[in-house]
Amino acid sequence: MLDADFFRRWMTATAASVEHEAERLTALDSPIGDADHGSNLQRGFRAVATALEKEEPGTPGAVLMLAGRTLISTVGGASGPLYGTLLRRTGKALGDAAEVDEAEFAQALRTGVDAVVQLGGAAPGDKTMIDALLPAVDALGRSFAAARSAAEEGALATTPLQARKGRASYLGERSIGHQDPGATSSAILIAALAETAGE
Ligand code: ADP
Ligand code: MG
Numbered sequence: 001m002l003d004a005d006f007f008r009r010w011m012t013a014t015a016a017s018v019e020h021e022a023e024r025l026t027a028l029d030s031p032i033g034d035a036d037h038g039s040n041l042q043r044g045f046r047a048v049a050t051a052l053e054k055e056e057p058g059t060p061g062a063v064l065m066l067a068g069r070t071l072i073s074t075v076g077g078a079s080g081p082l083y084g085t086l087l088r089r090t091g092k093a094l095g096d097a098a099e100v101d102e103a104e105f106a107q108a109l110r111t112g113v114d115a116v117v118q119l120g121g122a123a124p125g126d127k128t129m130i131d132a133l134l135p136a137v138d139a140l141g142r143s144f145a146a147a148r149s150a151a152e153e154g155a156l157a158t159t160p161l162q163a164r165k166g167r168a169s170y171l172g173e174r175s176i177g178h179q180d181p182g183a184t185s186s187a188i189l190i191a192a193l194a195e196t197a198g199e
């Protein structure tokens with residue numbers, strides 16, 4: 001079973017990976033964006049770590065809702081509201097249970113990803129974070145490790161795609177040949193999840 005501490009550790013592990021990968025994420029956002037994805041997420045996940053320490057939410061749902069709210073209020077770019085919505089809606093779907101099992105979490109994360117699709121209007125293949133998140137959610141029914149591989153493959157597979165949402169879409173065909181920064185950070189988020197689960 002997954003308790004509040006598991007979700008707190010997931011967020012902390014994500015914050016640590018984002019610190020480590022911030023430069024790479026910003027570098028990916030440079031040819032097809034405005035070179036701020038790493039610093040956006042760095043600011044956001046630092047604030048998430050601080051908020052979780054201060055407020056000590058006691059359930060899985062409350063941890064993710066606080067993390068999502070914090071991202072929405074601290075990240076100005078597109079990724080703030082999108083990741084914020086992902087975590088907030090996933091948390092909301094978990095309700096006020098003290099513990100959830102893997103299947104309940106997989107179902108809740110699907111609700112969260114669906115909310116990101118609703119908000120951002122991206123379809124699979126539009127070269128966005130959805131291209132990593134959707135395969136991850138599909139694989140999560142098998143294992144955390146399978147979800148991590150699926151997200152990584154999804155992020156890599158964005159390179160030959162033309163962007164149809166977000167800033168990169170302004171480049172049209174010139175967005176082809178670059179890996180999407182948001183799909184890459186989604187793979188980092190899911191890798192942190194697998195790491196937290198010990199997979
Ligand atoms: P901004 O583009 O505002 O500077 P970021 O650089 O932080 O924001 O995030 C860019 C990432 O956000 C993109 O690489 C893409 O994955 C994701 N993104 C942008 N628009 C959308 C959208 N409409 N739906 C899903 N993801 C999106
Ligand atoms: Mg950007």
Ligand code: MG
Pocket residue numbers: 034036077078
């Ligand atoms: Mg920006």
